[in-house]
Amino acid sequence: MKARIPVLAAALLLVASGCSAGSSASVSAGPDTLSVGFSAEPANFDFTRTDGAAIPQALLYNVYEGLVKLDSQGKVVPLLAKSWTISPDRKTYDFQLRPGVKFSNGAPFTAEDVKFSLLRVKTDWTISIKSTMDVVDHVDVVAPDHARVVLSKPSNGWLFSLTSRLGAMFSPTGVADLANKPVGTGPYVVAARKRGDSVVLTANPAYWGRKPAYATVVLKYIKDPTALNNALYSNGIDVISAITAPDSIPQFQADDRFQVVQGTSNSEVTLAMNNARAPLNDVRVRQALTYAIDRKALLDTAWAGRGTLIGSMVPPTDPWYEDLANVHPFDPAKAEALLTEAHATNLNLRLRIPNLPYAVSAAQVVQSQLADVGVRTTIEPLDFPAVWLKQVFTDHDYDLSIIQHVEARDITTFGKPKYYWGYDSKRVQQLLAEADSGTPEQQVADMKQVARQLNTDAAADWLFLFPNVIVAKAKVGGFVQNQVSESFDLTGLAPR
């Protein structure tokens, strides 16, 4: 009878082997194959209908290309457009297109596709950032290699947004099944996907530009930070796209098999304050909290001292960056004085945070430092994203929260009074509008004003800027140090 149990086990295994067939993706590990580890997996390949950072991270600039792209300094540079001119009223953009570009399904790329892609954002996209395209009035096909975009009003933000997924170029013949079959003009095509495991990109043989150095790139999705590190240690992957366990960095630095590339990101870790509701509708209270928190100490605790103190919603890669980190220096005495002045000495605030590691550890520092100036806080970790999004973000049911704001140039959210900051300043709204419609010089000047005003108003407390830390095998080179775009740009990577 004891033979029966192995038989049962064997039967289970047999069923299992039948089930897992068909999910295979052939990957030959060779010198022209690169394996990159990410912590967040794309739900599907359709970034026109599915929000989140994981899809553009994998596909933008690699599989899809736009007319323009962001270089590592945060500057808008040509991609599928060779060049462009802007009319004196700043409303008409003439794009000269690169010749000989083909989509991966063989269709040629022309001005018709520019028109199709830009207008399709308004009609078919469902994700919320599409509203940036509302300013497009119409698109003219002047010639196959010349597209003219006319805006209803001047907008600097529009050209910038073309560097994001919003500017990705699609072919009318390639949008039937975006969730599964992306068709772009980029140097790579999607060859295979194993859900819960990996996406395999292979070089596009018909690519118009320089052939990528790695013919095959495997994007491995590993959520657990330790497992991600272990995969690099044990040769499972060659690159960790972004370190999620900062304490492990020194170990990699000490090992000459690996290199650590650290730069900045667009991701401001922000102590959000509910500006719309007492007691935080009083600027003195918000300033007091800002004075009460030692951001250097907080950064050391929450993210192993890696990251940048910025003091505003502006990362160093934006043209209007200024170091505002010390406008409200750590000064508990001043904090207490301001609280007394505002008659807010017996505060009890709800610090409702997402249950993410950086937020939990930052919240504990915030709690203990606020306690030093007599402000009691109750930390309430909320399941992220679902519960946090509903209660804090949508219902504005919070006093304080801590969250990373990852989108590029998201300082503009302070121009929306209905945003969960609850910040309503006519001056800031006007400056943001002027910055968008003015010349690039005016834009820089106005945006600096916005950042300073937000800082003065203590509209939030910008705790620190997340670092962009890539760890890779020493033999891989060509990384973009600062993460400025939505893309994990594979095109420059090469053995060294």
Added chain:
Amino acid sequence: MTARVLRRVAIFVVSVLVASIVVFLFMAVLPGDPAQVALGVNATPELLAKTRAEFGIDRPLVTQYFDWIGGVLHGDFGRSYVTRDAIGPQLLDRLGVTLWLVGAGMVVALVIAVPAGSFAAVKHRKASGASVSGLSQVGVAIPAFLAGIILVQIFAVQLRWLPSGGWTPPDQDAGEFVRGLILPALSLGLVQGAVLTRYVRSAVLDTLGQDYLRTARSKGLRPGQALVRHGLRNASVPVVTVLGLQLATLLIGAVVVERVFVLPGLGSMLLDAVAARDLLTVQGIVLVLVVGVLLINFVVDVLYTVLDPRLRGS
């Protein structure tokens, strides 16, 4: 015997139905709006309403339940809110990975437990037997994920003999498949093996004291021979019960081990779906897991009757 099996089938079917209702209601009261999660931070109210209608989550709960369970009975688990893909095929694919893991873990556990438990029982008065028992006590106290982390540190990170995680389907590269399965199966199986060793030991010990074994030994068989020829089948009845319960535990342990070893099984699919509030997918996975556990209990019940003739009459 037929009546007994039929009664078990009826109990199984009713349990599955009740479980499906419980799973469905539990998902319905979970906080968080799937439409909001799917659309992200800047979703407009109009778009939210449209998406809720598209997902069908704006309809009455009863309608939603019957639509869902009706589909499931036809093998249609619906479409995921997040990936917009059919859930059924994805479930089957992930189930395959989990079954390999659980199956391999079970094999490891049995390979450890049957000889070690029998040895500990036969030698229960000797130091060697006591030390096997003691070792199993230590094993019981180690959670599977900790065993996994330790195994990865030794065999993947330090020695670099085996991959630290990842999954290669067997039909793609059998060698890589086996290499990838060794550490996860060991981390599941070692702990389960330790648990099982104790049950095998006490079951064998029980059997050793029975009259028929004394008879067998008086016929001139050595203790080990007597045990193998006459004792193990009897000892297997309580062990099969425990094995059934342990299989359920293994299934749950697999959820954690899959995360440690980055295996694309049901467990990691469940964790991702919960985080993304992909409720329809969560419902599907939980239902499959619940049915799996109920099925194991059902099979154990039927196995009893096969293993122990005394139960057939009742």
